[in-house]
Amino acid sequence: MNSKLKRAPGKDMAQHSNERTLLTRGTWKNLLALAVVALLSVAGAYAGTSVQVGKQGINQPRGMIRSTVPNPVAGGAPLHDYWVADTVAGFCRLDNGVLNIGTCFAPGIKEPADYQVETNGVNGSNGYVFVAGTGGVARLSFIPDPANAAKTVIDTANVVTFLGAGSLFTNNVAINGAQLTESVKLGPDGKLYVALTGPDIWRVLNPLSPSFTPAGNKVERVGVSHEVGNVTTSIAWIGHDLWLIDVGFINRIQNADQCFYTFPKCAATLEFQFLSVDAGLASDQFISTVPNGRWLYIGNGNRVVRFDTTTPGFFQVWSQNGTVAGSNVPQGYTLITGINFIQSVTPTALADGSFVEEMTVVNDPIVNALFPRAPQIPPRIGTGRTWSLAASPALTPEPCAQTAGIQTPPPCVNGAIGTGGLQTSPNPIAARRAILLASGITHPRGLLFLQGNWWVSDELFGFCRIDVNPITGDGTLSHCFQPDATFIPGQTAADKPNALGQQNVYVPDESGVTPNIYRLIFTPDGTGGTVALSGILNGAGRRGNHVETVALPQGPFNDGALYIGYSDSGFIEKITNPATAPGAPLLVVRLFKGIGVISMAFNGNDLYMSELGPPPIAGQFIKKGTVTVMVRASPSADNGRAVPAFRAIARLQAPQIVAENPGGFAMGPTGGRPFCLPPAGVKLSPSVPADPATTPAFYIGTLGLPADGLAPGAGVTGGLGELPEVDQFDFICNTQVPWVMEGSLDPLRSLLSPLGGVTALGFSGNDANAVLAIGDDPSVIVPTQSNQKGVIRRNGAPGTGAIGQGHVFIVP
Numbered sequence: 001m002n003s004k005l006k007r008a009p010g011k012d013m014a015q016h017s018n019e020r021t022l023l024t025r026g027t028w029k030n031l032l033a034l035a036v037v038a039l040l041s042v043a044g045a046y047a048g049t050s051v052q053v054g055k056q057g058i059n060q061p062r063g064m065i066r067s068t069v070p071n072p073v074a075g076g077a078p079l080h081d082y083w084v085a086d087t088v089a090g091f092c093r094l095d096n097g098v099l100n101i102g103t104c105f106a107p108g109i110k111e112p113a114d115y116q117v118e119t120n121g122v123n124g125s126n127g128y129v130f131v132a133g134t135g136g137v138a139r140l141s142f143i144p145d146p147a148n149a150a151k152t153v154i155d156t157a158n159v160v161t162f163l164g165a166g167s168l169f170t171n172n173v174a175i176n177g178a179q180l181t182e183s184v185k186l187g188p189d190g191k192l193y194v195a196l197t198g199p200d201i202w203r204v205l206n207p208l209s210p211s212f213t214p215a216g217n218k219v220e221r222v223g224v225s226h227e228v229g230n231v232t233t234s235i236a237w238i239g240h241d242l243w244l245i246d247v248g249f250i251n252r253i254q255n256a257d258q259c260f261y262t263f264p265k266c267a268a269t270l271e272f273q274f275l276s277v278d279a280g281l282a283s284d285q286f287i288s289t290v291p292n293g294r295w296l297y298i299g300n301g302n303r304v305v306r307f308d309t310t311t312p313g314f315f316q317v318w319s320q321n322g323t324v325a326g327s328n329v330p331q332g333y334t335l336i337t338g339i340n341f342i343q344s345v346t347p348t349a350l351a352d353g354s355f356v357e358e359m360t361v362v363n364d365p366i367v368n369a370l371f372p373r374a375p376q377i378p379p380r381i382g383t384g385r386t387w388s389l390a391a392s393p394a395l396t397p398e399p400c401a402q403t404a405g406i407q408t409p410p411p412c413v414n415g416a417i418g419t420g421g422l423q424t425s426p427n428p429i430a431a432r433r434a435i436l437l438a439s440g441i442t443h444p445r446g447l448l449f450l451q452g453n454w455w456v457s458d459e460l461f462g463f464c465r466i467d468v469n470p471i472t473g474d475g476t477l478s479h480c481f482q483p484d485a486t487f488i489p490g491q492t493a494a495d496k497p498n499a500l501g502q503q504n505v506y507v508p509d510e511s512g513v514t515p516n517i518y519r520l521i522f523t524p525d526g527t528g529g530t531v532a533l534s535g536i537l538n539g540a541g542r543r544g545n546h547v548e549t550v551a552l553p554q555g556p557f558n559d560g561a562l563y564i565g566y567s568d569s570g571f572i573e574k575i576t577n578p579a580t581a582p583g584a585p586l587l588v589v590r591l592f593k594g595i596g597v598i599s600m601a602f603n604g605n606d607l608y609m610s611e612l613g614p615p616p617i618a619g620q621f622i623k624k625g626t627v628t629v630m631v632r633a634s635p636s637a638d639n640g641r642a643v644p645a646f647r648a649i650a651r652l653q654a655p656q657i658v659a660e661n662p663g664g665f666a667m668g669p670t671g672g673r674p675f676c677l678p679p680a681g682v683k684l685s686p687s688v689p690a691d692p693a694t695t696p697a698f699y700i701g702t703l704g705l706p707a708d709g710l711a712p713g714a715g716v717t718g719g720l721g722e723l724p725e726v727d728q729f730d731f732i733c734n735t736q737v738p739w740v741m742e743g744s745l746d747p748l749r750s751l752l753s754p755l756g757g758v759t760a761l762g763f764s765g766n767d768a769n770a771v772l773a774i775g776d777d778p779s780v781i782v783p784t785q786s787n788q789k790g791v792i793r794r795n796g797a798p799g800t801g802a803i804g805q806g807h808v809f810i811v812p
Contacts, residue, residue, distance in 0.1 A: 048304075048319035048398045049330050050361060050389040057099035058384030059088040060370075061362035062279065063338035065114040067093075067142040067152040069126050079144060081152045082388075083129075084362065085112050085338070088380050091131050091140070093151070099382075105140065105154050107161075109133040111183040111234060111279075116142075117343035118186070118286060123210045125158065130192065130207070132181035136163035137194055139207065160212045162204045163194060163219060170205070170218045183235045183281075188292045189257045193242060195232035199224040199672075201242065201253070223259045223266030226251055230432075230672070233370060234281035234338070238293040238309045244268055245277050247371065247812070248433035250298065275315075276301055276433060276744060278370050280339035280361075287347040287355040295354055299336035304361060306397075316397035319361065322387040333387070337370065338362045348391035359389040368473035369435060371812055378470045434743030434755070434774055434809030438466050438475030441806035444775030445510065445548075445664075446492035447762030451501060453528040454773055454810075457489035457760065460803050463507045463520075465528055475808065481520060481531055486513040491549035491599055491664070491760065493562065494522070495579065504579050505531060506562055508539060508547035515540035515547055517562070519578065537562070537575055537582045544569025548598050553634035554667075555604030561634065563588065563600065563607060570594030572607070572630065572642075592628040592642040599665040599760075603696050603731065607633035609642060610662035610700075627657040627700060645698075645729075657700065657729055657736055660722035661757075664701035668763035669694050669770050676733035688732060693768035698729035699739065701758025703780060724755045726774060740774060743809040756780065756806070777806035 054064065062085040069079040082094045091108030093100045108131035116127030125141040139160040145151040163179040179202075183195040192207035201222040209216050225232040225246040234245040242256035251268035253259060259266035280299025288294045296307045303320030321330035340360045347355040364384040372378075389395075437454065446457035454466045454475075462482030466475045481489075490510035494503050505520040519535040539547040544566030551563045562578035564585060570593070573585035591597065591611055599610040607630040628642040645657045670693050677684065677692060689695050704724040726740040742754045756778030764771040779802035 048317075048321075048389060048395065050319060050322035050359075050387040052322055052324045052331075052385060053082050053097060053360070053388050054084055054094050054099070054362075054384065054386030055097040055324070057089075057101070057382045058084060058362075058364070058386065059086050059380040059382060060337060060364045060367050061086055061384045061386055062109070063111045063113075063340045064094075064360040064362050064386045064388075065112050065129055065340055066342045066358070066360075067129075068116055069142050069144055069152045072144050072149065079150065079152050081142075082360075082386070083112070084384075084386055085110060085131060085133070086384070090133070091138075091154075093153070094386070095151070103153060105131070105138065105156075105159075107131075107133045107135045108138055108140075110181060111338055112340065113184050113186070114340060114343050115186055117345055119208060122208050123158075125155070128208070130184045130186075132184045132194065134180055135165075135178040136161045136167070137181050137184050137192065137204070138162075162192065162207065162212065162217055163202065164212075166214050167217065167219050168214045170220050174214075175219060182231075182233050185235050185237055185285075187237055187242070187257050188240055188285075191257070193222065193235060193237075193256070195225065195235050195244065197231065199226060199230055199232065199246075201225065201232065201235070201244070201256070221261035222256060223253050223261060223263075223268065225268050226270070231371065233279040234299075236281040236283040236296060237285045238283050238296055239291070242268075243271075243281060243283070243296055245279060245281050245298075247278070248276060250275055250277060275305075278335060278337065280304070280336045282339050282341050282359070284341075284355060286343075287357060289353065289355070297339060297341075297359070299339050299361075302333045302335055302363075304336065304339060304359070318397060319359070319389050320398065322361070322389075333361060334363045334365045335368050336361060336363050337367060342388075344391070348393060348395075350393060350395055356391050356395060358391050361387040361389065363387075366470070369812070432740050432772075432811045434740050434811050436744050436807060437468065437773070437810045438477070438808040439806075440804045441477075441775065441777070441808055442803045443777050443780060444760045444806050444808060445488075445490050446507075447664075447666075447760045447773045447775050447808065448492050448494055448505065449762060449764040449771075449773070450494065450503065450505070450522050450529055451497065451524045454762070454764075454808065455492075455505075455531075456775060456808055457492060457507070459488050462487060463489045463492065463505075463531070466808060467528060479528075479530055481507065481518070481533070483509075483516075483518065483533070486511050490547060491551075493550045493552045495552060504534070506537075506550050506552075506578065508550050508564070510546055510548050510567070512546040512568070515545045517547060517550060517564070517575070519582075535582070537578060539564055539575070539585060541566050541569050541573045541585050542571055542587060544571070544596070546596075548596070549600045551600040551602050551607065553605045553607075554602045555606075555634070557635065558605050559635035563602075563633065565597035565600045565609065567596040567598055567612065569596055572597075572600075572609075572633070588633060589630060589637045590641045592644060593626055599663060599701075601665040601667045601698070602634075603667050603698060605634040606631050607642075608645060608665060608667075608698060610659075610665055611642075627659050627662050659700050659702050659727065660724075661703040662700055663703040663724070663758045664760040664775060666699045666761035666763055666772070667696050668699055668772060669766055669768055670697040670728075670730060670732070671768055671770070674730045674732045674735075676730075676735065691768065692732055694766065695732055696766075697731060699761050699763075699772065700727045700729060700736075701725075701761050701774065701776075702727070703757040703759070724757050724776065726755070726758055726761065726772075740772070740809075740811055743774070743776075743807065755809075759806075772811040774809040774811065775806065776809070779805040 064084045067081045087109045090104040090106040093103035110132035112131045120127040141155045142152045143155045145153040165178045167175045180197040192204040205218045225244045231247045242253045244251045250271045253268045282297040283293045285293040304318045306318045308314040342358040366378040442460040448455045462480040464477040464480035488511040490508040494505045501524040503522045507518045509516045517537040517539040520531040521534040546567040548567040549565040561574040561576045563574045572588040596612045597609045611626040627645045629645045630642045728739040729736045756776040757780035760775030762773045
């Protein structure tokens with residue numbers, strides 16, 4: 001019996017070192033976009049072209065490996081089969097490209113990892129494959145199929161499951177039931193590292209033991225996939241550093257094999273700001289001339305890129321297309337959901353000195369996000385595909401050439417990542433990435449989630465429903481409410497559903513032509529719901545007619561009034577009984593700056609506002625915008641006028657919330673564990689809720705700040721110029737952090753761009769998994785630094801007439 005990890009012949013044994021870390025990355029710079037899109041040149045000219053293997057009965061595959069079993073016939077060639085992790089059926093054999101449901105190991109629905117060469121002969125097996133999924137991690141081996149001597153099957157008599165019920169931590173405390181796992185890899189220390197569904201990374205101490213016993217297979221916590229934690233989809237080792245995909249980001253835990261769930265050193269840090277990923281991570285861990293790996297292979301949207309970890313920022317496009325039987329014309333991959341290396345005893349040397357093995361790539365053409373919300377979940381209709389890129393000494397990075405014509409195969413990025421391109425890193429900001437939901441929007445001012453669909457205030461078309469194509473993921477506008485040609489919908493509000501699921505929706509007319517607030521009744525149905533006019537409220541204020549925004553209080557003992565903000569009035573007003581017997585607007589209180597607002601959001605009964613006006617300077621604190629709060633606005637605003645909102649800092653005074661021209665606002669769940677709290681399991685103050693992730697947080701969109709001396713249309717460069725972003729203000733820690741800074745521009749999420757001016761925000765609910773929606777418009781004119789009312793209007797100052805330039809993004 002041998003319980004130690006064996007190395008294949010000719011492979012170097014990695015030397016363990018606590019001091020080895022990768023090179024320090026270059027300084028992060030603001031990039032306006034990933035670069036210019038270039039089309040591929042003539043089909044078939046790429047060394048990285050794969051061939052299709054799986055073609056039928058596969059659903060959202062997460063990885064593919066190949067079994068290797070000695071032939072029971074003396075002198076016969078070894079038996080080989082491809083096996084795929086199918087998110088519906090499990091870990092299954094492919095027979096002539098078709099998933100064989102009769103061979104499936106049902107729990108194995110997540111990423112597999114092939115170590116058959118490294119572990120061949122351990123415990124008398126033909127080598128092991130580890131597969132993540134439901135109920136923990138399965139250790140599998142293969143034997144000849146008794147029903148077909150030319151095929152292989154899983155040796156079900158010797159399946160071992162780790163992290164299942166009965167597993168123990170090293171202190172003999174039982175884990176909290178069987179774990180759902182996403183990815184698994186053997187570390188340089190021979191231990192098995194596992195990414196759970198969530199931010200946690202754990203390890204199994206004795207993964208090569210003959211069988212499972214609670215005492216013999218202890219479990220330790222290692223760290224988390226990000227400072228704030230999200231969902232890890234893939235992991236890979238380079239040296240002693242564990243690299244992770246954290247739904248959209250490439251992160252890294254340095255010296256992870258020496259981590260024991262202590263923070264901050266065991267929390268992964270962000271490595272690449274503008275490199276978008278969903279799943280798929282592999283390395284040359286066991287075949288590199290550098291101990292424990294040099295090259296990191298990444299599923300980057302619809303292509304595979306590789307990163308030289310010994311050269312800061314050095315990327316190459318590795319593979320982005322494959323051929324099918326009967327055709328020599330490559331087809332571009334769709335969103336990659338997994339990549340693997342198939343181990344060989346003798347890896348293939350390339351001209352640049354690196355070594356490769358056969359690579360497998362998996363995707364499903366109808367899948368454009370791994371974790372979509374319920375309305376966007378595509379049907380499982382067996383459209384998944386798998387591909388094999390053979391190891392060859394001729395493999396080289398794919399070239400990028402500017403050509404004209406249809407984008408088939410999909411484009412590669414020129415410059416930042418092309419042939420030997422550089423990508424700056426790191427940017428250690430705890431920010432999320434947005435996913436494109438709909439484009440062609442004009443100056444979105446409001447976003448509402450009404451029981452299954454997003455609705456947007458579009459300046460050109462009115463208040464519209466966004467319908468999402470479940471196949472392509474594209475969003476289009478429908479069922480638009482537009483009472484007249486001058487109507488410009490502002491920021492909207494909705495009350496809670498009644499017993500029939502109906503809701504009152506309030507849509508203000510910001511045009512200034514009328515001061516109307518339209519009360520609509522939303523009625524759910526099987527197609528996404530509709531709205532119908534049920535009343536018109538007179539929103540004419542004491543001094544204002546531009547009804548920019550409305551909001552409803554959420555706290556206990558509120559007055560149920562509809563609060564109104566104007567872009568041309570220094571007062572907040574309200575309409576009592578808006579759903580039943582609305583009266584004339586009543587004065588509430590004066591704004592802090594007395595000019596106007598463009599967005600409002602209630603935290604309980606406290607009203608937070610995005611006020612217009614110049615950014616004042618007070619001592620060392622440059623307030624690049626004014627975020628104010630009206631404490632207890634409902635029911636009585638008994639704390640006087642609006643005052644600036646403050647945040648915590650280690651200074652003699654608490655500065656105001658800083659926002660570069662505040663734009664769209666929203667209140668939503670924190671969504672993760674706030675920075676100031678200790679790790680989970682540590683007893684907290686009674687003032688902290690049991691689930692901090694569901695407590696409200698304040699989300700602040702900004703319009704960006706023009707540079708000093710430049711007109712708004714001149715861009716945001718130099719001086720105090722700042723790009724738009726979305727920040728989160730956490731009410732538990734009382735701190736402000738960047739939350740979203742860029743979004744994808746293609747459904748495959750391989751191309752990213754910074755946000756335009758953020759004019760609207762909204763949440764799908766109040767649970768910890770609620771989705772944030774962002775409305776932006778790159779053509780929006782940023783208010784100048786003078787006492788003027790807002791100019792986010794179609795008929796505003798010169799240069800504001802562009803239409804159809806905005807987007808709606810979602811942040812899962």
